[in-house]
Amino acid sequence: MSSPPDTETTTTALDILAEPQRRYLLATLLDREGSSAVVGSTASEPMSIAALATEVATVEHDCPIVTDDQCERVHVSLVHKHVPRLVDTGMLCEIAGEDATTVALTDHPILETEWVRTLLDDPTGDAFAVSEATLNRTLAALRNPRSRAVCAALARRRGAVPVADLAAAVVAREASDGTRLVDISEAECRTVTAALAHEHLPALSDAGLVAYDDIANGVELATDAPQWRVDWIAEGLLGEAADLVRAASERRASAGETGAAIEATATPSTAPEAGESGDETGVRTDTCWTLEGRTNVFDRGHEIADGAEDELFVMVPNAEMLRPACLERWQAAADRGVDVYVGSRSPRVRDTVRSAVPTATVCKPQFDWLNFPMEATYHGYVVFADRESAMLVTIDDSRPDGEPRIGAITGDGRANALVSVVCEQLGPRLDRLTPTGNARDGRPLPM
Structure with a gap:
């Protein structure tokens, strides 16, 4: 996964690049990079603001020949708005000359940032899949760190x-x-x-x-x-x-290519066609599907745990269902700030989880996920992340060969039927769970 860029540097860079004329100016000077006549003091050959105005105007109007009025308007904008801003950030330096003020690029870290250089190689967004107006809106929207945090979340x-x-x-x-x-x-x-x-x-x-x-x-x-x-x-x-967007797209593509060959291993339930709504809100309800086989079930559980961002709840019936790979993923989730909750009636499971994931809330549930008193050994393994991804595992150990048959039903989306049922049974707040599983304020806990 790509490393997140420095927040302050990124914000400054986006504030600069959101203005088209500043992109054109920087791109023009970058074409002169390395040819500085004043070695060691500037990163590009100095250029008069008047000459820059002409270059910027040709890019702005997408025409090699521009009028004096067009050049003059750009010149005024550069002198009074864009050049001072670039000088203030330290990306540009002014060099006083006999005839006119000239400017040149400095060795500024923003100009050495790979994504900035890539963008300035195409300042008008010709290779962009949308219009330059959308490019401008994208840069303007992302210059606030909170907007970038929204996209990441x-x-x-x-x-x-x-x-x-x-x-x-x-x-x-x-x-x-x-x-x-x-x-x-x-x-x-x-x-x-x-x-x-x-x-x-x-x-x-x-x-x-x-x-x-x-x-x-x-x-x-x-x-x-x-x-x-x-x-x-x-x-x-x-x-x-x-x-994450690319990984999700690849998973969907892979599921589309292999779904027919999987047959009973992963059987999708009836769901709305792509683009149709599965509820009254107009938000698409993703399908539920079934899984067969230990490997498929554990792989899906790992996928849900890896995708958790805020909350991860897991119910483990016994130690046989607890794998080192599960513990590693729960700890990784806790390390990235996810609130991890693990419920089990097995003392061995609870002790193991406390040791491997010390920040997890470990509970002894008094009821199973449907709120019925637990009697059977295998009451089900539940994995639930962010109240939008759920998997319920069932284990049948009545087969003559003694090999348990493991299956599961799983689904994604807030309006998904399985997710809704698990949400309802666990209650609105997982943080109400306590290590003892006792009631609080006279009310039984969801578990």
Whole structure:
């Protein structure tokens, strides 16, 4: 996965590059890079602002011949707006001459950033899959760090997310100090929710990066947006989000190619056709599907755990269902700030999890996931992430050969039937679970 760029440097770079004339100016000077007549003091050959104005005007009007009026308007804009801004950031230096003021690039770290250089190689976005106006809107929307945090948070979600839930995830991500969702105050969430709804989400939606329904109050990443396939976004600016979008696309493609061959191993249930709505809100309800076989079931469990961003709940019936790979993924989830909850009636399982994942909340459930008293040994293995991905495992050990038959049903999406059932049975707040499983305030816990 791509490493996230430095936040302050990225914000400054986007603020600079969101203005088209500044992109044209920098691209023009970069063409002169390395040919400086004043070796060691500038990174490009000095150029008069008047000459720069002519070059910028030709790019702006996409014409090799421009009028004096066009050049004059650009010249005024450069002198009074763009050159001072670039000088203030240290990317440009002014060199006083006998005839006119000239400028040259400096050895500024922003100009050495790979994604910036890639973008300035094509300042008008000719190779961009959308119009230059959309390019400008994309840069403007992303220059706020919170908007980038929104994209990164949504990349780990499947389907539409309520804005309030997204706000909590953004607050935790911005804290970058291990803050858990349960530690975030309602006041913080309300403030961020308002900022998202009135500022960041409309800008990201206008750029085509998210699909935001202000009436249903839901938002999801626009994974089909062409921006996610652009090099300077995918390899630098929003590498984390682009990596997750690409991985999700590859999984969908792989499922489409192999689904027919899997037959009984992974059987999809009846679901709406692509583009149809599965509920009244207009948000697509993903299908439920069944899995057969230990390998397929564990692979799906690992996928859900790896994709968790905020909460991960797992119920483990006994030690036979507890694998080292599971513990590693739960610890990895905890390391990236996910609140991990593990329930089991097995003392061995609870002790193992406490040792391997010390920050996890380990519970002894008094009821199974359907709130019936547990009697059977194998009551089911539940994996539940971010209230939008769920898997319920069943184990049949009545076969004559003694080999247990393992199967599962799984689904994604807030409106998915299985996800909704698990949400209802676990209750609205996983952080209410306690290590003893006792009631709190006289009310039984969801477990």
